[in-house]
Amino acid sequence: MPFKKLHPHLLENLERLEIETPTPFQKSSIPVIKSGINVFAFAKKGSGKTTTLILTTLQKLKCEAVGDAPRAVVMVENKEKVLELYQSFIEYTKYSSLRVYASYEQLHIDVQKSEIYLGIDILITTPKTLHNLFLTNGVSISELKIVSVDDAEFLSNKKESTGLIAMAASIKKSQFVIYAEKPHPQLERLENHFMEHSRTVKA
Numbered sequence: 001m002p003f004k005k006l007h008p009h010l011l012e013n014l015e016r017l018e019i020e021t022p023t024p025f026q027k028s029s030i031p032v033i034k035s036g037i038n039v040f041a042f043a044k045k046g047s048g049k050t051t052t053l054i055l056t057t058l059q060k061l062k063c064e065a066v067g068d069a070p071r072a073v074v075m076v077e078n079k080e081k082v083l084e085l086y087q088s089f090i091e092y093t094k095y096s097s098l099r100v101y102a103s104y105e106q107l108h109i110d111v112q113k114s115e116i117y118l119g120i121d122i123l124i125t126t127p128k129t130l131h132n133l134f135l136t137n138g139v140s141i142s143e144l145k146i147v148s149v150d151d152a153e154f155l156s157n158k159k160e161s162t163g164l165i166a167m168a169a170s171i172k173k174s175q176f177v178i179y180a181e182k183p184h185p186q187l188e189r190l191e192n193h194f195m196e197h198s199r200t201v202k203a
Helices: 008-016 024-034 049-060 079-093 109-117 127-135 152-156 158-168 185-192
Strands: 039-042 072-075 100-102 122-125 146-149 175-180 199-202
Touching: 008 049, 008 079, 024 039, 024 049, 024 199, 049 072, 049 079, 049 146, 049 175, 072 127, 079 100, 079 122, 109 127, 122 127, 127 158, 152 158, 152 175, 152 185, 158 185, 175 185
Parallel strands: 039 175, 039 199, 072 122, 072 146, 100 122, 146 175
Antiparallel strands: none
């Protein structure tokens, strides 16, 4: 069964990348994430979690640039993961007007602030870098529609999850989606903060 009810731009990209049918995880998770509720998405490596993240993020933004402030934030563990995910997003956005920005601790904060100020749609970053940008008025979170965490196992580090909880307290209306291989007590702790009324999808 092919991918259904996705933006035409995404269907064109899937065809170009020769991705014809969704994985079992994608089949069960994409409709739930598209519904707009908070989601914990658990599946083994190789199940298509990152592609799901990209597709649902771009679907949420209707595959087009709007305004200057980011409407999607994706958090990962470190610079290497930021750059890796950035390249994956570019595969799906290079024929659209969407602007994707890679942000990480090793890039000077003033450089990031000035480049973000020019206008972006999707910010790929780490919790610590996002927190620093927020504290220095380097990024607006008023327009956020979706916040995702990829390979969220790193949130088992209490310092990382505490930073995310602090940030989430300032984000009012956004959908949150947490991707990981399996549940973890630190991830379950997020339910008491910003993941209340969330759905869990497992594959």
